[in-house]
Amino acid sequence: MLDPKLIRDNPQIVAESLKKRGNEFDVQRLVVADEKRRDVIKTVEALKSEKNTTSDQIAKLKKSGGDAQEQIERLRSLGKQIEELNRELKTAEAEWESLIMIVPNIPHQTVPVGGGDEDNEVAKVWGEKPVFDFQPLPHWDLGERLDILDFKRAAKITGSRFTLYKSYGALMERALINFMLDLHVLRHGYTEVLPPFMVNRDSMTGTGQLPKFEEELFKLQGFDYFLIPTAEVPVTNIYREEILKEAELPIKFVAYTPCFRAEAGAHGKDTRGLTRQHQFNKVELVKFSLPDTSYDELEGLLLDAEDVLKSLKIHYRVSCLCTGDLGFSSSKTYDIEVWLPGQDVYREISSCSNFEDFQARRAKIRYRKANGKIDLVHTLNGSGLAIGRTTMAVMENYQNADGSIEVPEVLRPYMQGITRIPPV
Protein backbone atom coordinates (compact mmCIF):
# COMPACT_ATOMS: atom_id res chain seq x y z
CA MET A 1 0.00 0.00 0.00
CA LEU A 2 1.24 3.45 -0.89
CA ASP A 3 1.38 6.31 1.58
CA PRO A 4 -2.07 7.95 1.52
CA LYS A 5 -0.39 11.31 2.09
CA LEU A 6 1.68 10.86 -1.06
CA ILE A 7 -1.43 10.15 -3.09
CA ARG A 8 -3.19 13.13 -1.54
CA ASP A 9 -0.35 15.62 -1.98
CA ASN A 10 1.30 14.35 -5.17
CA PRO A 11 -1.26 12.43 -7.21
CA GLN A 12 0.70 13.17 -10.38
CA ILE A 13 3.71 11.20 -9.10
CA VAL A 14 1.48 8.20 -8.54
CA ALA A 15 -0.19 8.63 -11.92
CA GLU A 16 3.16 8.74 -13.69
CA SER A 17 4.40 5.60 -11.97
CA LEU A 18 1.20 3.76 -12.82
CA LYS A 19 1.61 4.80 -16.43
CA LYS A 20 5.18 3.45 -16.48
CA ARG A 21 3.83 0.13 -15.28
CA GLY A 22 1.21 0.15 -18.00
CA ASN A 23 -1.52 0.27 -15.36
CA GLU A 24 -4.83 1.91 -16.24
CA PHE A 25 -5.84 2.86 -12.70
CA ASP A 26 -7.44 6.29 -12.32
CA VAL A 27 -5.73 8.11 -9.42
CA GLN A 28 -8.31 10.87 -9.40
CA ARG A 29 -10.98 8.43 -8.24
CA LEU A 30 -8.80 7.58 -5.28
CA VAL A 31 -8.18 11.23 -4.45
CA VAL A 32 -11.90 11.89 -4.49
CA ALA A 33 -12.62 8.87 -2.32
CA ASP A 34 -9.98 10.07 0.16
CA GLU A 35 -11.54 13.52 0.37
CA LYS A 36 -14.97 12.07 0.89
CA ARG A 37 -13.67 9.82 3.63
CA ARG A 38 -11.92 12.64 5.47
CA ASP A 39 -14.99 14.82 5.17
CA VAL A 40 -17.11 12.25 6.94
CA ILE A 41 -14.44 11.70 9.59
CA LYS A 42 -14.35 15.41 10.33
CA THR A 43 -18.10 15.63 10.73
CA VAL A 44 -18.54 12.52 12.83
CA GLU A 45 -15.64 13.35 15.13
CA ALA A 46 -17.05 16.79 15.83
CA LEU A 47 -20.32 15.16 16.89
CA LYS A 48 -18.49 12.61 19.01
CA SER A 49 -16.63 15.42 20.70
CA GLU A 50 -19.91 17.07 21.60
CA LYS A 51 -21.23 13.74 22.77
CA ASN A 52 -18.30 13.35 25.15
CA THR A 53 -18.60 16.82 26.69
CA THR A 54 -22.35 16.43 27.09
CA SER A 55 -21.84 13.06 28.70
CA ASP A 56 -19.44 14.62 31.19
CA GLN A 57 -22.05 17.27 32.02
CA ILE A 58 -24.60 14.58 32.76
CA ALA A 59 -22.20 12.83 35.09
CA LYS A 60 -21.51 16.05 36.98
CA LEU A 61 -25.20 17.00 37.18
CA LYS A 62 -26.16 13.57 38.45
CA LYS A 63 -23.43 13.72 41.03
CA SER A 64 -24.63 17.06 42.36
CA GLY A 65 -28.25 15.92 42.22
CA GLY A 66 -29.21 18.21 39.35
CA ASP A 67 -31.60 17.53 36.50
CA ALA A 68 -29.90 16.27 33.33
CA GLN A 69 -32.96 15.58 31.25
CA GLU A 70 -32.11 18.20 28.65
CA GLN A 71 -28.62 16.79 28.13
CA ILE A 72 -29.92 13.26 27.93
CA GLU A 73 -32.31 14.29 25.18
CA ARG A 74 -29.46 15.99 23.35
CA LEU A 75 -27.31 12.89 23.62
CA ARG A 76 -30.08 10.69 22.37
CA SER A 77 -30.38 12.70 19.17
CA LEU A 78 -26.59 12.97 18.83
CA GLY A 79 -26.38 9.21 19.10
CA LYS A 80 -28.74 8.77 16.18
CA GLN A 81 -26.80 11.20 14.02
CA ILE A 82 -23.52 9.52 14.88
CA GLU A 83 -24.91 6.12 14.07
CA GLU A 84 -26.00 7.30 10.65
CA LEU A 85 -22.68 8.99 9.94
CA ASN A 86 -20.83 5.88 11.07
CA ARG A 87 -22.62 3.92 8.40
CA GLU A 88 -21.65 6.55 5.87
CA LEU A 89 -18.07 6.44 7.11
CA LYS A 90 -17.91 2.68 6.76
CA THR A 91 -19.02 2.94 3.15
CA ALA A 92 -16.58 5.76 2.42
CA GLU A 93 -13.66 3.90 4.03
CA ALA A 94 -14.49 0.67 2.24
CA GLU A 95 -14.61 2.50 -1.07
CA TRP A 96 -11.28 4.21 -0.41
CA GLU A 97 -9.64 1.05 0.86
CA SER A 98 -10.79 -1.07 -2.05
CA LEU A 99 -9.08 1.44 -4.32
CA ILE A 100 -5.84 2.04 -2.43
CA MET A 101 -5.27 -1.68 -1.90
CA ILE A 102 -5.09 -2.37 -5.63
CA VAL A 103 -2.60 0.40 -6.44
CA PRO A 104 0.79 -1.19 -7.15
CA ASN A 105 4.07 0.05 -5.69
CA ILE A 106 6.05 2.86 -7.29
CA PRO A 107 9.12 1.64 -9.23
CA HIS A 108 12.53 2.83 -8.03
CA GLN A 109 14.29 5.46 -10.19
CA THR A 110 16.90 2.92 -11.30
CA VAL A 111 14.29 0.59 -12.77
CA PRO A 112 14.31 0.62 -16.60
CA VAL A 113 11.09 1.83 -18.17
CA GLY A 114 9.53 -0.72 -20.43
CA GLY A 115 6.46 -2.65 -21.37
CA GLY A 116 7.31 -6.31 -20.86
CA ASP A 117 10.11 -8.82 -20.33
CA GLU A 118 11.71 -7.83 -23.65
CA ASP A 119 12.63 -4.53 -21.97
CA ASN A 120 14.33 -6.07 -18.93
CA GLU A 121 18.02 -5.18 -18.65
CA VAL A 122 20.72 -7.77 -18.21
CA ALA A 123 22.57 -6.61 -15.10
CA LYS A 124 25.24 -9.29 -14.93
CA VAL A 125 26.31 -12.58 -16.40
CA TRP A 126 28.22 -15.30 -14.56
CA GLY A 127 30.03 -18.20 -16.24
CA GLU A 128 29.40 -19.48 -19.73
CA LYS A 129 27.18 -21.92 -21.52
CA PRO A 130 28.72 -25.38 -21.19
CA VAL A 131 29.75 -27.16 -24.37
CA PHE A 132 28.48 -30.68 -24.96
CA ASP A 133 29.77 -33.16 -27.51
CA PHE A 134 26.31 -34.68 -27.66
CA GLN A 135 22.76 -33.32 -27.78
CA PRO A 136 21.85 -32.41 -24.16
CA LEU A 137 18.40 -33.57 -23.10
CA PRO A 138 15.74 -31.73 -21.19
CA HIS A 139 15.45 -32.83 -17.57
CA TRP A 140 12.08 -34.53 -18.07
CA ASP A 141 13.65 -36.98 -20.51
CA LEU A 142 16.62 -37.51 -18.23
CA GLY A 143 14.41 -37.85 -15.18
CA GLU A 144 12.11 -40.43 -16.70
CA ARG A 145 14.98 -42.38 -18.25
CA LEU A 146 16.80 -42.54 -14.89
CA ASP A 147 13.51 -43.27 -13.10
CA ILE A 148 14.07 -40.42 -10.64
CA LEU A 149 11.18 -38.18 -11.78
CA ASP A 150 7.74 -39.68 -12.36
CA PHE A 151 5.25 -37.26 -13.85
CA LYS A 152 2.69 -39.86 -14.96
CA ARG A 153 2.12 -41.33 -11.55
CA ALA A 154 2.05 -37.89 -9.91
CA ALA A 155 -0.75 -37.02 -12.32
CA LYS A 156 -2.54 -40.17 -11.23
CA ILE A 157 -2.06 -39.41 -7.54
CA THR A 158 -3.11 -35.80 -7.82
CA GLY A 159 -3.24 -34.25 -11.27
CA SER A 160 -1.18 -32.33 -13.78
CA ARG A 161 1.64 -30.07 -12.60
CA PHE A 162 2.74 -32.40 -9.81
CA THR A 163 5.86 -34.53 -9.62
CA LEU A 164 6.80 -37.71 -7.83
CA TYR A 165 10.52 -37.67 -7.04
CA LYS A 166 12.16 -41.06 -6.63
CA SER A 167 15.45 -42.35 -5.26
CA TYR A 168 18.28 -40.04 -6.43
CA GLY A 169 15.74 -37.48 -7.57
CA ALA A 170 14.23 -37.22 -4.11
CA LEU A 171 17.73 -37.28 -2.64
CA MET A 172 18.95 -34.45 -4.83
CA GLU A 173 15.93 -32.31 -4.04
CA ARG A 174 16.49 -32.84 -0.31
CA ALA A 175 20.24 -32.27 -0.69
CA LEU A 176 19.66 -28.94 -2.41
CA ILE A 177 17.34 -27.81 0.38
CA ASN A 178 19.90 -28.65 3.03
CA PHE A 179 22.83 -27.25 1.08
CA MET A 180 21.08 -23.92 0.54
CA LEU A 181 19.91 -23.62 4.13
CA ASP A 182 23.42 -24.32 5.41
CA LEU A 183 24.96 -21.86 2.96
CA HIS A 184 22.68 -19.01 3.99
CA VAL A 185 22.83 -19.76 7.70
CA LEU A 186 26.53 -20.51 8.04
CA ARG A 187 28.05 -18.26 5.38
CA HIS A 188 25.55 -15.43 4.92
CA GLY A 189 24.28 -14.95 8.48
CA TYR A 190 20.59 -15.68 8.06
CA THR A 191 18.46 -17.15 10.84
CA GLU A 192 16.59 -20.28 9.84
CA VAL A 193 12.83 -20.43 10.39
CA LEU A 194 10.33 -23.14 9.56
CA PRO A 195 6.94 -21.43 9.34
CA PRO A 196 3.37 -22.69 8.89
CA PHE A 197 2.56 -23.67 5.31
CA MET A 198 -0.93 -22.21 5.51
CA VAL A 199 -1.78 -18.70 6.56
CA ASN A 200 -4.84 -16.61 7.29
CA ARG A 201 -6.34 -13.80 5.25
CA ASP A 202 -4.60 -11.02 7.21
CA SER A 203 -1.19 -12.46 6.39
CA MET A 204 -2.03 -12.79 2.70
CA THR A 205 -3.22 -9.18 2.69
CA GLY A 206 -0.12 -8.01 4.56
CA THR A 207 2.26 -9.13 1.82
CA GLY A 208 -0.02 -8.10 -1.03
CA GLN A 209 -1.33 -11.43 -2.40
CA LEU A 210 -4.82 -10.37 -1.33
CA PRO A 211 -7.18 -8.87 -2.20
CA LYS A 212 -5.98 -8.72 -5.79
CA PHE A 213 -4.66 -12.20 -6.52
CA GLU A 214 -6.97 -14.65 -4.77
CA GLU A 215 -7.39 -16.76 -7.91
CA GLU A 216 -3.66 -17.58 -7.78
CA LEU A 217 -4.05 -19.22 -4.38
CA PHE A 218 -5.22 -22.55 -3.06
CA LYS A 219 -7.89 -21.91 -0.47
CA LEU A 220 -8.87 -24.39 2.21
CA GLN A 221 -12.43 -25.49 2.50
CA GLY A 222 -14.08 -24.82 5.85
CA PHE A 223 -11.27 -22.54 7.03
CA ASP A 224 -10.32 -19.03 6.02
CA TYR A 225 -6.80 -20.32 5.42
CA PHE A 226 -4.71 -20.44 2.28
CA LEU A 227 -1.77 -22.59 1.23
CA ILE A 228 1.26 -20.35 0.94
CA PRO A 229 2.43 -19.50 -2.58
CA THR A 230 5.86 -18.60 -1.16
CA ALA A 231 7.56 -18.48 2.25
CA GLU A 232 7.60 -14.71 1.83
CA VAL A 233 4.06 -14.68 3.22
CA PRO A 234 4.50 -16.41 6.59
CA VAL A 235 8.02 -15.08 7.13
CA THR A 236 7.33 -11.41 6.36
CA ASN A 237 4.24 -11.64 8.55
CA ILE A 238 6.34 -12.77 11.52
CA TYR A 239 6.52 -9.13 12.56
CA ARG A 240 3.11 -7.98 11.38
CA GLU A 241 1.70 -5.32 13.74
CA GLU A 242 4.93 -5.10 15.70
CA ILE A 243 7.40 -2.35 16.47
CA LEU A 244 11.02 -3.46 16.19
CA LYS A 245 14.08 -1.85 17.73
CA GLU A 246 16.37 0.04 15.39
CA ALA A 247 19.38 -1.84 16.73
CA GLU A 248 17.85 -5.19 15.71
CA LEU A 249 17.81 -4.26 12.03
CA PRO A 250 18.51 -5.64 9.57
CA ILE A 251 16.83 -8.95 10.39
CA LYS A 252 17.59 -11.78 7.99
CA PHE A 253 15.56 -14.99 7.78
CA VAL A 254 15.93 -18.02 5.57
CA ALA A 255 13.11 -20.53 5.30
CA TYR A 256 12.50 -23.74 3.43
CA THR A 257 8.86 -24.32 2.51
CA PRO A 258 6.86 -25.98 -0.18
CA CYS A 259 4.94 -23.45 -2.28
CA PHE A 260 1.48 -23.89 -3.71
CA ARG A 261 0.28 -21.97 -6.73
CA ALA A 262 -2.93 -22.34 -8.68
CA GLU A 263 -1.19 -21.14 -11.87
CA ALA A 264 -4.51 -19.88 -13.12
CA GLY A 265 -4.02 -18.34 -16.53
CA ALA A 266 -1.00 -20.52 -17.30
CA HIS A 267 -2.94 -23.21 -19.12
CA GLY A 268 -0.81 -24.86 -21.75
CA LYS A 269 2.32 -23.03 -20.59
CA ASP A 270 5.40 -25.01 -19.51
CA THR A 271 3.41 -28.19 -19.23
CA ARG A 272 6.41 -30.52 -19.25
CA GLY A 273 8.80 -31.22 -16.44
CA LEU A 274 9.48 -29.40 -13.20
CA THR A 275 9.27 -25.87 -14.56
CA ARG A 276 5.77 -24.87 -13.50
CA GLN A 277 4.17 -26.90 -10.73
CA HIS A 278 1.22 -26.49 -8.40
CA GLN A 279 3.54 -27.57 -5.59
CA PHE A 280 7.25 -26.89 -5.50
CA ASN A 281 9.99 -26.48 -2.93
CA LYS A 282 11.80 -23.25 -2.30
CA VAL A 283 14.37 -21.79 0.06
CA GLU A 284 13.47 -18.17 0.60
CA LEU A 285 15.46 -15.22 1.94
CA VAL A 286 13.61 -12.43 3.75
CA LYS A 287 15.02 -9.22 5.15
CA PHE A 288 13.64 -6.45 7.33
CA SER A 289 15.77 -3.38 6.75
CA LEU A 290 16.19 0.26 7.69
CA PRO A 291 14.79 2.46 4.91
CA ASP A 292 18.16 4.11 4.26
CA THR A 293 20.01 0.89 3.57
CA SER A 294 17.40 -1.23 1.83
CA TYR A 295 18.94 -0.92 -1.62
CA ASP A 296 22.32 -2.06 -0.30
CA GLU A 297 20.48 -4.93 1.34
CA LEU A 298 18.90 -5.78 -2.02
CA GLU A 299 22.31 -6.03 -3.68
CA GLY A 300 23.51 -8.21 -0.80
CA LEU A 301 20.46 -10.43 -1.02
CA LEU A 302 21.01 -10.88 -4.73
CA LEU A 303 24.66 -11.88 -4.13
CA ASP A 304 23.55 -14.37 -1.48
CA ALA A 305 21.16 -15.98 -3.94
CA GLU A 306 23.74 -15.91 -6.75
CA ASP A 307 26.19 -17.64 -4.45
CA VAL A 308 24.10 -20.81 -4.68
CA LEU A 309 24.58 -21.08 -8.45
CA LYS A 310 28.21 -20.01 -8.19
CA SER A 311 28.81 -22.82 -5.69
CA LEU A 312 27.06 -25.26 -8.01
CA LYS A 313 29.10 -23.82 -10.90
CA ILE A 314 26.11 -23.26 -13.14
CA HIS A 315 25.97 -20.43 -15.69
CA TYR A 316 23.34 -17.73 -15.14
CA ARG A 317 22.51 -14.14 -15.85
CA VAL A 318 20.77 -11.50 -13.77
CA SER A 319 18.19 -9.19 -15.23
CA CYS A 320 16.71 -6.08 -13.75
CA LEU A 321 12.97 -6.15 -14.37
CA CYS A 322 11.55 -3.17 -16.24
CA THR A 323 8.57 -1.16 -14.99
CA GLY A 324 6.08 -3.15 -17.06
CA ASP A 325 7.32 -6.53 -15.77
CA LEU A 326 7.62 -5.56 -12.11
CA GLY A 327 5.47 -7.37 -9.54
CA PHE A 328 2.58 -5.61 -7.82
CA SER A 329 4.28 -4.98 -4.45
CA SER A 330 7.84 -4.47 -5.67
CA SER A 331 9.85 -1.28 -6.20
CA LYS A 332 12.76 -3.08 -7.80
CA THR A 333 13.33 -6.69 -8.74
CA TYR A 334 16.27 -8.68 -10.04
CA ASP A 335 15.61 -12.05 -11.62
CA ILE A 336 18.32 -14.66 -11.67
CA GLU A 337 17.96 -16.72 -14.83
CA VAL A 338 19.71 -20.03 -14.96
CA TRP A 339 20.95 -21.62 -18.15
CA LEU A 340 19.19 -24.84 -19.16
CA PRO A 341 21.14 -26.52 -21.97
CA GLY A 342 18.56 -29.28 -22.44
CA GLN A 343 15.92 -26.72 -23.30
CA ASP A 344 18.25 -24.10 -24.74
CA VAL A 345 16.73 -21.34 -22.59
CA TYR A 346 17.42 -19.13 -19.59
CA ARG A 347 14.82 -19.73 -16.91
CA GLU A 348 13.99 -17.66 -13.84
CA ILE A 349 15.25 -19.42 -10.74
CA SER A 350 15.15 -16.54 -8.26
CA SER A 351 13.43 -13.22 -7.95
CA CYS A 352 14.93 -10.71 -5.50
CA SER A 353 12.86 -7.68 -4.63
CA ASN A 354 12.82 -4.58 -2.49
CA PHE A 355 9.28 -3.69 -1.49
CA GLU A 356 10.40 -0.58 0.40
CA ASP A 357 7.58 0.26 2.85
CA PHE A 358 4.76 -1.08 0.65
CA GLN A 359 4.30 -4.35 2.52
CA ALA A 360 5.33 -2.83 5.84
CA ARG A 361 2.53 -0.28 5.62
CA ARG A 362 -0.05 -2.96 4.89
CA ALA A 363 1.31 -5.29 7.54
CA LYS A 364 2.16 -2.49 10.02
CA ILE A 365 5.77 -3.56 10.50
CA ARG A 366 7.57 -0.62 12.09
CA TYR A 367 10.67 0.22 14.06
CA ARG A 368 11.53 2.76 16.72
CA LYS A 369 14.35 5.10 15.84
CA ALA A 370 16.99 6.25 18.29
CA ASN A 371 15.09 9.53 18.72
CA GLY A 372 11.96 7.61 19.72
CA LYS A 373 10.08 8.23 16.48
CA ILE A 374 8.38 5.36 14.73
CA ASP A 375 8.83 4.58 11.05
CA LEU A 376 7.99 1.75 8.67
CA VAL A 377 10.72 -0.80 7.92
CA HIS A 378 11.57 -1.86 4.40
CA THR A 379 10.96 -5.49 3.49
CA LEU A 380 12.88 -7.52 0.93
CA ASN A 381 12.89 -11.07 -0.22
CA GLY A 382 14.32 -13.37 -2.81
CA SER A 383 14.43 -17.02 -3.66
CA GLY A 384 17.64 -18.59 -2.61
CA LEU A 385 16.70 -20.61 -4.72
CA ALA A 386 13.67 -22.34 -6.16
CA ILE A 387 14.57 -25.98 -5.49
CA GLY A 388 12.74 -27.75 -8.31
CA ARG A 389 14.20 -25.42 -10.87
CA THR A 390 17.66 -25.90 -9.35
CA THR A 391 17.25 -29.67 -9.56
CA MET A 392 16.42 -29.34 -13.21
CA ALA A 393 19.34 -26.99 -13.77
CA VAL A 394 21.75 -29.45 -12.15
CA MET A 395 20.35 -32.32 -14.18
CA GLU A 396 20.60 -30.51 -17.49
CA ASN A 397 23.99 -28.89 -16.89
CA TYR A 398 25.66 -31.94 -15.34
CA GLN A 399 24.35 -34.61 -17.71
CA ASN A 400 26.63 -37.04 -19.50
CA ALA A 401 26.27 -38.74 -22.88
CA ASP A 402 25.26 -42.01 -21.22
CA GLY A 403 22.37 -40.32 -19.43
CA SER A 404 24.07 -40.29 -16.04
CA ILE A 405 24.30 -37.07 -14.04
CA GLU A 406 27.40 -35.79 -12.32
CA VAL A 407 26.80 -34.62 -8.75
CA PRO A 408 28.21 -31.09 -8.19
CA GLU A 409 31.01 -31.19 -5.68
CA VAL A 410 29.32 -29.05 -3.03
CA LEU A 411 26.30 -31.35 -3.10
CA ARG A 412 28.17 -34.60 -2.51
CA PRO A 413 28.30 -34.36 1.28
CA TYR A 414 24.53 -33.94 1.15
CA MET A 415 24.06 -36.91 -1.20
CA GLN A 416 25.58 -39.75 0.72
CA GLY A 417 28.94 -39.06 -0.92
CA ILE A 418 28.00 -40.24 -4.41
CA THR A 419 29.71 -38.51 -7.34
CA ARG A 420 27.10 -39.24 -9.97
CA ILE A 421 23.63 -40.54 -10.51
CA PRO A 422 24.35 -43.71 -12.46
CA PRO A 423 22.81 -44.52 -15.85
CA VAL A 424 20.13 -47.15 -15.98
Place this chain on the structure above:
RNA sequence: GGAGAGAUGACCGAGAGGCCGAAGGUGCUCGCCUGCUAAGCGAGUGUACGGAUUAAACCCGUACCGAGGGUUCGAAUCCCUCUCUCUCCGCCA
Protein backbone atom coordinates in the same frame (compact mmCIF):
# COMPACT_ATOMS: atom_id res chain seq x y z
C1' G B 1 -13.96 -33.69 20.86
C1' G B 2 -15.74 -32.77 26.46
C1' A B 3 -15.25 -29.61 31.11
C1' G B 4 -13.34 -25.25 33.26
C1' A B 5 -10.27 -20.59 33.73
C1' G B 6 -8.50 -16.43 31.39
C1' A B 7 -7.05 -12.19 27.57
C1' U B 8 -5.93 -4.58 30.39
C1' G B 9 0.08 -0.32 28.17
C1' A B 10 7.35 -2.87 26.85
C1' C B 11 6.31 -6.39 31.25
C1' C B 12 3.60 -7.58 35.96
C1' G B 13 -0.96 -6.13 37.79
C1' A B 14 -5.53 -2.98 39.83
C1' G B 15 -10.21 -1.59 37.99
C1' A B 16 -16.72 -4.12 38.62
C1' G B 17 -21.55 1.60 34.39
C1' G B 18 -19.91 8.39 34.21
C1' C B 19 -14.36 11.37 38.06
C1' C B 20 -10.39 5.69 33.27
C1' G B 21 -5.78 6.37 28.19
C1' A B 22 -6.53 3.67 32.42
C1' A B 23 -4.03 3.00 39.97
C1' G B 24 0.45 0.63 41.72
C1' G B 25 4.96 -1.81 40.55
C1' U B 26 8.99 -3.22 37.08
C1' G B 27 11.62 -1.68 32.92
C1' C B 28 13.23 2.43 29.92
C1' U B 29 14.67 7.91 29.13
C1' C B 30 16.30 12.56 31.17
C1' G B 31 17.96 15.33 35.46
C1' C B 32 19.92 15.36 40.66
C1' C B 33 23.00 12.87 44.10
C1' U B 34 27.30 9.69 44.72
C1' G B 35 35.20 8.57 44.32
C1' C B 36 33.40 4.01 40.69
C1' U B 37 29.46 0.41 40.96
C1' A B 38 25.04 -0.45 43.56
C1' A B 39 21.32 2.12 46.10
C1' G B 40 18.51 6.82 46.50
C1' C B 41 15.60 11.42 44.82
C1' G B 42 12.65 14.09 40.92
C1' A B 43 10.31 14.24 36.13
C1' G B 44 8.87 11.81 31.80
C1' U B 45 7.51 7.36 29.11
C1' G B 46 1.31 3.84 24.07
C1' U B 47 -0.52 3.60 19.01
C1' A B 48 -3.48 4.99 14.91
C1' C B 49 -6.48 8.37 12.37
C1' G B 50 -8.36 13.45 11.50
C1' G B 51 -7.48 18.78 12.14
C1' A B 52 -4.06 22.83 12.62
C1' U B 53 0.83 23.84 11.10
C1' U B 54 3.97 22.28 7.71
C1' A B 55 10.75 21.33 7.79
C1' A B 56 9.73 19.33 12.27
C1' A B 57 8.28 19.73 17.32
C1' C B 58 4.42 21.44 20.17
C1' C B 59 -0.97 21.74 19.93
C1' C B 60 -6.51 20.32 19.34
C1' G B 61 -10.01 16.31 18.43
C1' U B 62 -11.43 11.07 17.82
C1' A B 63 -10.66 5.91 18.52
C1' C B 64 -8.36 1.82 20.87
C1' C B 65 -8.39 -2.43 27.71
C1' G B 66 -8.11 -9.95 22.43
C1' A B 67 -11.85 -9.20 17.73
C1' G B 68 -16.85 -8.13 16.19
C1' G B 69 -21.85 -7.00 17.48
C1' G B 70 -25.65 -5.52 21.28
C1' U B 71 -27.92 -3.02 25.87
C1' U B 72 -27.56 2.24 27.79
C1' C B 73 -28.01 9.26 27.58
C1' G B 74 -23.07 6.97 28.80
C1' A B 75 -19.26 0.46 28.52
C1' A B 76 -12.41 -1.72 30.06
C1' U B 77 -16.72 -2.64 33.31
C1' C B 78 -23.35 -5.68 31.57
C1' C B 79 -25.12 -9.26 27.34
C1' C B 80 -24.11 -12.23 22.70
C1' U B 81 -20.77 -14.36 18.92
C1' C B 82 -15.87 -15.43 17.52
C1' U B 83 -10.44 -15.93 18.11
C1' C B 84 -6.38 -17.09 21.04
C1' U B 85 -3.93 -18.83 25.73
C1' C B 86 -3.85 -22.04 30.10
C1' U B 87 -5.61 -26.52 33.16
C1' C B 88 -7.99 -31.40 33.33
C1' C B 89 -10.18 -35.59 30.46
C1' G B 90 -10.48 -38.12 25.66
C1' C B 91 -8.02 -38.91 20.96
C1' C B 92 -3.65 -38.76 18.22
C1' A B 93 1.90 -38.21 14.77
